[in-house]
Amino acid sequence: MPDVVIASRSVAKQSRGLPGRLLRGLRPLAMTVPLLLPSLARAQSSPWIRVGANGVLLYTFADPVPRGRSLAEVRLVQPAIMVHAGALSNRLRFLTTINLEGLTIPDGELTSGAWGEGFIDRRHPHTYLHELILSAHDLLGQIDGAARLSLAAGKGFAPFGTDDPMVRPVARYPVNHHLAQILERAVVIAGMTRGPVAFEAGLFNGDEPESPSQWPKLDRFGDSWSGRLTLLPVRGLELQGSYAHVHSPEHRPGAGTDQHKWSISGRWEGAVYTYPVYALIEWARTSEAEGFFVFRSFLAEGAWTAGRSRLHYRFERTERPEEERTLDPFRSVRPHFENSIHGTTRWTIHTLGYGLRLGPPGLGARPFVEVSYGRMADVGGGVFDTRRFYGRDSFWSLSLGVRLNPGMPMHRMGRYGVALDTAGLMEKGHHERHAD
């Protein structure tokens, strides 16, 4: 796929419009950093910028939804604009993702099981500024030998767990999104990589956003932290384990219960014969309120591409808390005013999909169909009763849609600094590879 690439010694002359203005805005910063970091000053300047967009026009039918009825809707989901830029031989990187779901799906998305089926609930909204990260790479140059040290800061993902589901083959959001990723935070991340091993540690604010236009609560910055260890034992295989301590994610002022989160995953991207294949297995666990509540997740997904066609499949078994709902059963009571939940449900879901790449390569168009079947079970007590709430304990859904991804392919959201570098050591990234 042809990216919008600008590589020039005179960026201001050749870049026009918004990307050009962005680069011009970055220039003073790019000129200042080398003064502070000698290794960057030695680097050769070769600025570049990429711009891309993404969106999925989606029809979804789900049966049942809360209160036992069925529901269908057409929405534009995952609308995003991405800008990446690099300078000083890629030692200075800028990355941003603008997410417009607050405009296109203000009431959330019909995704059975995914944190309340609407994004005002515990599946918090993506904010308009989904990512805005500036990262400095290989900070110490030759001083640290073969190791490379990076520092990243801005708004985005904490170094924990796996890639954002938006950049994975299955359009349907998994139930485990907030067990397996920590996003929409003000973050500072230090990373170090040497050979096939990378380690990142991050500080961030624990609060989840409650509306698309909300900023991280900066007076809570540093009340939460995480660490992620990544191994690349063979080409194409990425193993990671991570841990996070998140203070009061569900109560923005900070009075809520803390979470201890673990994630282990294996991600493989390569080819079987000449067919590109992608596979991910992940296990995640969140312990909340000093272990009073524990939510576990296991997820495995894969994709197989042959020519223009792609098949994908996901299996997921994830537990989620059930909270007090308002009279609108798609909404839970916010903000919290006590530490209780109504029960825990376990969602076991199979999702099978097929997509076909169409149109000119630059458009990145891929019509697809996805079918999900799942079962819900009450686990661990509580007053929540799946059969009463949904009418039965199984569901199915059908999604028909077309993904458009013009320009730069979607990046592996949530990876900055050395993690961005190690992602580059992999194949080009699933969407890039499969959209080519």
Place this chain on the structure above:
Amino acid sequence: MSVMQTRTVLMAILLISSAACTSSDPLRPPQPATQIAATGGDGQMGQVSAELADPLTVLATDAAGNTVADVTVSWSVVSGGGSVTPTSTTNSSGIATATFTLGATLGQQSVQAQAAGLTPVLFTATAVAAGTGLSVVGGGDNVLERFSSDLWVHGNYAYSGTWGFREQEGNTLKVWSLGASGAPTLAGTVTVPGIGTVSDVQVSDDGQFLVLSGERGPNGGIFLYSLSNPAAPSFLSSALVGEAGVHTVTLSTISGRLYAFASRNPGFPQSAATDPALLIYDITDPEAPTLVATQRFPERDYGIHDTFVRDGIAFAFVWDNPGLVIYDVGNGIRGGSPSAPVEISRLITATNGVCCGPSVHNGWWFHNPVTSERRYLFIGQEGVANIGSSSSGDIHVVDVSDLAQPHEVAFFHLNGAGTHNFWMDEERQILYAAYYNGGVVALDVSGTLTGNLSGRLLSQVKPGGAGNTFTWGVQLANGFLYAIDMLSGLWQLTTE
């Protein structure tokens, strides 16, 4: 196929086949049990020489954590002199069960479970004297389509709220007729529009009015009803606060006027107008409630949950921060009034190791007619809970003999359950506490209270039985103790 291709194929097969694996394998041969662990029945209380309400259960597992069936478990009494099922065998879920009949010794008694070659498991129970016990007389399992919430009894009628969503929304007030025997019979249901939970109920002392608070809907606020016909409350007026709702409402007559003290929940988005607050309404004219004061709690540390008002002193129970706040609202010691409350003091109680903070929720200021003391304030700590099955939180005793310097002096902890609303038999110096999955607890609060009050436990009852008890509140009336249970409805209990 090259070596590299072979490796990649094998890797793909490994990854995908791992995805299809499940945690249990029906073909796995049975493994020997490597441990037994208590899964139920520990920490109960019962009357001497009586069988405990819940069975004792242990779970047998193998080294991999899988449950093991057909393990023989031997049970024996360690102390107290009671009796227990001598042996039992684990079922297909790995559970072995025994019943424990307490001995004649007051206090702690214990039983041991043992399987051959494995570490034994100890169960303890507390035996209390017969005759101080709570027991069920009538009622129960009488609200099945909704979860029940708060209760108020006045005269020959009782009124209970409903909560959340069961088969239907909890947007109703249940009206109960108490017959000659005191047993409750449902007399009617009043639907409150635009809310999903009736979170609190109270009747004025003269029985003329009923006030309730509503949450979970656009019409959150307080609602007033006339009880000119006590069997059929008729709507008079409301004071709405919007979506945030009101968690509790408390009535008090001060200087001849009737006031409602309402606990407004935190709202969204965050602003002064949506801060949790104590709202004080003059409802002397119940058809025209008038807001006379607003005490905000901008800390937004979950906010205010309840108030207790007596002798012109208002105790606000405001979770972790500021915790307990004491106001003069007409007592005179600080010149306060309902329209101009004056704060006297604050206190954040201990956590007692309960997750996740002091969680100051409710209280009762004990006026002891025996000693004439007004020394103790009992505070309920609403710890973390899985509503309907598990809960946590202690009773904290605060010495308020000097209202300006309250200090915590004692606590009561019940294993496996957390406290909720209180009622007192002040003449008998007994505190009755709803204890969610622990049912109803009676505590002797006579004399000086200090330290751990576990020895003050008089009685405990789970009205609906294990698995069907999650008691919200209690009230003494007409010689009985009425208990409202979220799962099993309204119960009539005796206290002898």
